[in-house]
Amino acid sequence: MTHPLIPQILDLATPVAQDLGLDVVAAVFQTNQRPPVLRIDIRNPQDETSLNDCEAMSRALEAVLDASDSIPEAYVLEVSSPGLSDILNSDRDFISFKGFSVSITTEEPYKGQTHWSGHLIERNEESIRLSCKGKAIAIPRSLVVNVQLN
Structure with missing residues (x-):
């Protein structure tokens, strides 16, 4: 089941990613962890998703999330690439x-x-x-x- 904050988080994360030339692929908020972990998967549609892409997204999104005060408790933000899928699409x-x-x-x-x-x-x-x-x-x-x- 999707965490109730995910739609709001996606609303905040999507424009941040677009400004960086990235796409948000998925978001998961794992509240069973201490502290909770918010994982955002991104993809660079123009090239391989790099560590620099993940780092830039993490820094930019962290500032937006902190300013919005959407997540009231302490959490860990992880930004990563979903990796290669075995299904061909693009x-x-x-x-x-x-x-x-x-x-x-x-x-x-x-x-x-x-x-x-x-x-x-x-x-x-x-x-x-x-x-x-x-x-x-x-x-x-x-x-x-x-x-x-x-």
Whole structure:
């Protein structure tokens, strides 16, 4: 269950991240810890999220949170990157993992299958192309539910 302060924290954190050219991916307030831990996950949409990105966000957000007095008790602020996901979403993911082994799931059968495995060739406007046992196949993007690294 999401902590009741999370929407307010996200309202404060999102513009801070945007000013730094970052995106807020998630926020969790772990009140079972002593002191409680507020973890904010950020992503740099232009480049790999760096330690400098996390540090800049931490300093800027700390000042905003302190000024807002949203969290009445002492807490620890952690700003981090969510790391790599095994699900490919962005154009950058598809470029970065070209040639890697992936599995594709479709919402309805395409050529009699709902699961495909092969090496990623590319994603374009119409399809995701895989090399399956040396043969290229183009699966329509409109049918794809997810693309996952193997």
